[in-house]
Amino acid sequence: MAKVLMKGNEAIAEAAIRAGCDGYFGYPITPQTELLEYMSRRMPELGRAFVQGESEIASINMVLGAAAAGKRAMTSSSSPGVSLKQEGISFLAGNELPAVIVNIMRGGPGLGNVQPSQSDYFQATKGGGHGDYFPIVLAPSTVQEAIDFTILAFELADKYRNPAMILGDGSIGQIMEPVELPEVESKPPDKPWAVTGCKGREKNIIRSLYLLAGPLEARNVILQKKYREIEANEQRHAEFMLEGAEMVIVAYGTTGRVAQTAITRARDEGMPVGLFRPITLYPYPKDAISSLVEQARVFLVLEMSAGQMLEDVELAVKGTVPVEFQGWLGGRVPTPSEVTQTIKEIRTKYLK
Amino acid sequence: MPEGEVVFARPAALEDTPTHYCPGCTHGIIHRLIGEVIDELGIREITVGIAPVGCAVLAYHYFNFDTVEAAHGRAPAVATGIKRVSPENVVFTYQGDGDLAAIGTAEIVHAANRGENITVVFVNNAVFGMTGGQMAPTTLPGQVTTSTPTGRDVKVDGYPVKVAEILAQTTGAAYIARRTVTQPKYVRSCKKAIKTAFKTQLAGLGFALVEVLSTCSTNWGMSPMEALRWLDENMIPYYPLGDYKVIDEVKALP
Ligand SMILES: Cc1ncc(C[n+]2csc(CCOP(=O)(O)OP(=O)(O)O)c2C)c(N)n1
Numbered sequence: 001m002a003k004v005l006m007k008g009n010e011a012i013a014e015a016a017i018r019a020g021c022d023g024y025f026g027y028p029i030t031p032q033t034e035l036l037e038y039m040s041r042r043m044p045e046l047g048r049a050f051v052q053g054e055s056e057i058a059s060i061n062m063v064l065g066a067a068a069a070g071k072r073a074m075t076s077s078s079s080p081g082v083s084l085k086q087e088g089i090s091f092l093a094g095n096e097l098p099a100v101i102v103n104i105m106r107g108g109p110g111l112g113n114v115q116p117s118q119s120d121y122f123q124a125t126k127g128g129g130h131g132d133y134f135p136i137v138l139a140p141s142t143v144q145e146a147i148d149f150t151i152l153a154f155e156l157a158d159k160y161r162n163p164a165m166i167l168g169d170g171s172i173g174q175i176m177e178p179v180e181l182p183e184v185e186s187k188p189p190d191k192p193w194a195v196t197g198c199k200g201r202e203k204n205i206i207r208s209l210y211l212l213a214g215p216l217e218a219r220n221v222i223l224q225k226k227y228r229e230i231e232a233n234e235q236r237h238a239e240f241m242l243e244g245a246e247m248v249i250v251a252y253g254t255t256g257r258v259a260q261t262a263i264t265r266a267r268d269e270g271m272p273v274g275l276f277r278p279i280t281l282y283p284y285p286k287d288a289i290s291s292l293v294e295q296a297r298v299f300l301v302l303e304m305s306a307g308q309m310l311e312d313v314e315l316a317v318k319g320t321v322p323v324e325f326q327g328w329l330g331g332r333v334p335t336p337s338e339v340t341q342t343i344k345e346i347r348t349k350y351l352k
Numbered sequence: 353m354p355e356g357e358v359v360f361a362r363p364a365a366l367e368d369t370p371t372h373y374c375p376g377c378t379h380g381i382i383h384r385l386i387g388e389v390i391d392e393l394g395i396r397e398i399t400v401g402i403a404p405v406g407c408a409v410l411a412y413h414y415f416n417f418d419t420v421e422a423a424h425g426r427a428p429a430v431a432t433g434i435k436r437v438s439p440e441n442v443v444f445t446y447q448g449d450g451d452l453a454a455i456g457t458a459e460i461v462h463a464a465n466r467g468e469n470i471t472v473v474f475v476n477n478a479v480f481g482m483t484g485g486q487m488a489p490t491t492l493p494g495q496v497t498t499s500t501p502t503g504r505d506v507k508v509d510g511y512p513v514k515v516a517e518i519l520a521q522t523t524g525a526a527y528i529a530r531r532t533v534t535q536p537k538y539v540r541s542c543k544k545a546i547k548t549a550f551k552t553q554l555a556g557l558g559f560a561l562v563e564v565l566s567t568c569s570t571n572w573g574m575s576p577m578e579a580l581r582w583l584d585e586n587m588i589p590y591y592p593l594g595d596y597k598v599i600d601e602v603k604a605l606p
Contacts, residue, residue, distance in 0.1 A: 023437045049436035053429065054462035061426040061459070065433020068420045069400070069441070073433065091423050195418035195434065197441050199397035205412045207403075207421035 003178040008143045009034035011179055012076070012102055012166060015150035017042055018184045021100070022071035023049035025062035030114040031170040032078045032104040056081040060088030060101070067097040068206045070194025072154055076102035078170070079120050080111060082128075089163050090129030093223070094208030096193075098157035100150065101135070102166040104173035107331030115331020116170030116254060121308035124167045125282040132220055134227055136164040136234065137281040139252040143177040149279070151184055158188050160230055167281060169304060171254045171333060227283075236279040237288055241267055245274030246351055247343065248292055250313050251302040252278045255334060259302055262339035272351070273343055281309070289316035298350040299323045302339065304332070322350060363387035365396045367416045376569035376576025379407060381533045382475060383414050385543045386446070389550055390417070399442045400434055402427040406448035407481040425456025428463035431470045442553060444471035449490040450480040453513045457489075460519070460561075467524030467558035471549045474515060474561055477568040478587060485571025489513040492590055497571070512590060516563045520596035526558035528597040532565035532588065534580040541593075548602065557601050565591055 006014070013035045016024070024039040036052065043050035049066065053059035059075045066073035077085065082103040092099050105120045107113040124137045136156050140146040146168060153164040195204050210216035240260050242248065251259040256277040266273045276292065278285050292299075299317060301310045301324070310325045317323055326342050328334050362368060366387035373379045390396050396417050403411040405424035412419035422430040427445035435443045452460050452474050463470065479497055480486040486499035490512050494503040504512075516530040527549055531542035542564055549560035565587050569579035 023433060025433065049433075051432060051436060051466075054458050057426065058429040058432075058459050058462065061423065061429035062433035062436070064422075064426075065402075065420070065430035065435075066437040067433075068430070069434045069438045071437040073437070087423055088426070095421075195400045195420055195441075196438065197398040197400065198417050203412075203416060204418045205421075206419070207412065209409055209421055 003180055005176055006143060006179050007034060007174065007176045008146050008168065009104065009173040010038045011143045011147050012150050013038035013042065014181060015147040016074050016100065016154070017046065018181065019151045019154040020072050020184065020188060021048070021074050021154070023063070023066035023073040024075070025051050025053050025059040025066070025073070026075050027053050027056045027059050027077065027081060029078045029081045031106055031173045032076050032102065035076045035102065035104075035173070056084035057088065060085040063099045064088055064092055064095070064097060067092065067099045068095070068195050070191040070196055072158070072188055074100040074102070076104070078104050078106045079108050079117070082120060082123070086123070086129035089135060090131050090133060091208060092163040093133035093135065094131060095206050096161040097163070097206070098161050099163050100153045100157055100166065101163060102168070105167065105169045113331045114170065116304060116333055117331050118169050118253060118255065118304040119306070119308065120167070121281065121303070121305060124165055125284065133223060134282045136160065136162060136230060137167050138164065139167050139279060139281050140172055141253050141256045141277065143172070143175060144179045146172055147179055147181060151182070155186055156234065160226060162226065162230070167253070169254050170331070231283040234280055235283045235285040235287060237285040238277040238279060240275035240277065242274035242276065245272050245295065246297045247271070247273040247300060247346060248276050248296040249273060249300045249302060250276045250278070250289065250309070252281065252309065255302050255304055258334050258336055259339055261336040262343060265336065265340050266343045271343060271347055278309070284312045284316070286312065286316035289313060290318070293317055293320045296321055298346060300342065300346055301325045302334065304328045304334070363391040365390040365416050367414055369413055372410060372413070373407065374570040376567055376579050377407070378533050378566040379475060381539060382473065382564050382566065383411065385533070385539070385546050386473060387415070388543060389547045392547065393550055393554065395442045395550070395554070398440065399444070402431050402443070402445040404445070404447040404451040406451050408446050408448060408475065409482070411446055425451050425454070426459055427451065428456065428459040428468070428470070428472065432463055432466075432468050435468065435470050439469070442471070442550065444473065444550070446473045447475065448481065449474070449476045449478065449488045453489040453515050461522065464519045464522040464559045464561070465524045467526065469553055469556055469558055471553045472561040473546060473549070474563045475566045476515065476563055476591065477566040479568050479571045481568045481571055485568070492586060514591065516561070516596040519561055524559055525561070525597050526599045527552045527560035527602045529595045530563040530565070530591060530593050532583065532593060534567070534583050538593070548605065551605050552602050555601070555605060557599065563591070
């Protein structure tokens with residue numbers, strides 16, 4: 001298949017179209033806006049729905065409506081906008097509605113800036129809105145992965161009737177890379193629960209209100225069972241030069257990519273270091289990390305945040321091996337030399 | 353008339369179920385009118401209703417067709433999402449005045465302005481019913497509620513929001529009317545307006561809303577009869593009944 005040069009945001013949009021996205025609803029915000037603009041052009045061409053909502057709140061609720069109607073639906077935004085979508089994401093989870101949400105993260109808190117960041121990890125992976133729920137969260141580190149994971153997000157959302165999120169940092173949205181756009185074979189499953197008009201069947205009700213403790217407890221038990229199933233089946237990660245690595249770097253997205261360059265250099269200098277790159281941030285690939293404690297003498301977590309994923313690594317490692325951390329704040333992206341320097345320091349501390 | 357002929361029955365669009373609404377509350381009458389209209393238009397099997405957050409959150413217990421429960425105030429956005437991907441469905445929202453005129457103001461104004469091809473039944477009972485009778489945007493000046501214990505002071509709380517008047521200003525709206533259901537003549541007129549609002553959507557003419565002045569005897573602290581009278585005497589003067597916007601295509605509807 002011929003490669004084309006595409007910007008991350010546009011690639012996600014085109015991937016969603018190929019995945020059969022029937023409705024896109026969004027609101028402009030840097031560094032994600034090209035996604036919305038691409039959709040505004042392509043969706044009407046294909047006779048599909050595009051609405052620029054009056055806010056992120058409206059957009060996520062339009063997504064909820066389209067998902068309730070049994071269609072594949074998507075919204076995209078960046079950090080401040082995704083904060084506004086949390087109520088809607090909680091309702092999607094409570095209603096068990098599949099939908100895809102893209103967060104091209106920027107620096108925060110507050111208005112922050114429009115530079116790349118990974119500081120929405122807690123919000124994305126721990127529920128984000130109210131109630132006991134988790135969206136499925138996928139973290140691309142290249143434009144090609146952004147495409148592949150977008151398609152996967154639609155499939156997983158449908159499979160588990162749950163919201164799924166693409167969590168990319170600003171550089172994933174803005175970078176241009178040669179990519180292959182696959183033809184998507186998979187068809188959405190039948191959705192007998194959808195509100196399509198009750199012709200020939202009992203009426204369908206989509207709701208999250210259960211006024212009494214008993215029924216709501218029962219409802220939550222069902223949801224939790226689903227999350228355990230997702231955790232058992234869908235943990236995904238990538239490995240780079242882990243063979244013989246005594247120092248295991250854990251980093252996702254752009255940070256994982258920077259780490260990869262730094263690791264190549266460190267290996268050239270004979271340092272036994274490798275990369276564990278989570279692809280699913282929920283479910284967190286904790287089983288694979290846990291099994292690495294046999295091999296690793298130290299973990300080094302790198303994030304463009306003050307240390308959010310760090311907690312999940314610590315939980316997986318359970319204090320058996322030291323876990324070190326380096327973070328970059330305010331939209332600063334690490335350079336490979338900074339990471340190489342850190343690798344050297346950690347090596348001196350633990351491996352010599 | 354032959355013996356045994358059924359001349360009055362529960363609409364197929366309504367369930368046979370006991371009501372949870374308080375004595376004297378007019379939500380039930382409005383549900384009934386929607387049910388009758390949906391039956392008469394023969395659209396039960398293609399209709400999707402959106403229930404609000406408010407006393408009508410359980411509307412799906414009464415409506416016998418597909419229903420979605422929206423977050424507080426977001427029903428017009430949910431309806432937009434459904435209608436845009438499934439234009440063959442008839443989509444309507446049912447919303448109270450806290451839902452539509454407080455937290456959901458942005459969603460309703462923009463749905464109207466986009467000329468979204470949906471129908472809205474807006475129930476104005478001048479209070480937040482479900483949470484126990486606090487001030488709503490529609491609470492009248494001087495009206496005592498649990499959050500305006502000495503009466504709504506317009507200098508502090510601002511003025512009651514006139515939804516029909518505001519939305520009639522949006523270019524996208526096709527049909528905007530205000531009715532009530534306190535007397536049989538009003539009930540008949542209200543049903544006609546609700547029917548027009550659904551016909552507007554069926555003809556693809558755009559956004560239609562019927563504001564229905566409604567009672568909340570429990571939170572107003574009145575008997576059902578007193579509440580009906582209080583509405584007629586106090587709410588209708590502030591919120592005059594009538595048609596606020598009827599585009600020519602709607603006027604021409606059969
Ligand atoms: C986001 C959010 N805020 C507040 C509430 C609490 N709440 C439930 S119903 C309601 C007011 C409903 O009043 P109205 O729309 O007038 O409907 P009524 O109950 O009078 O029919 C409020 C504030 C909520 N459920 N969700």
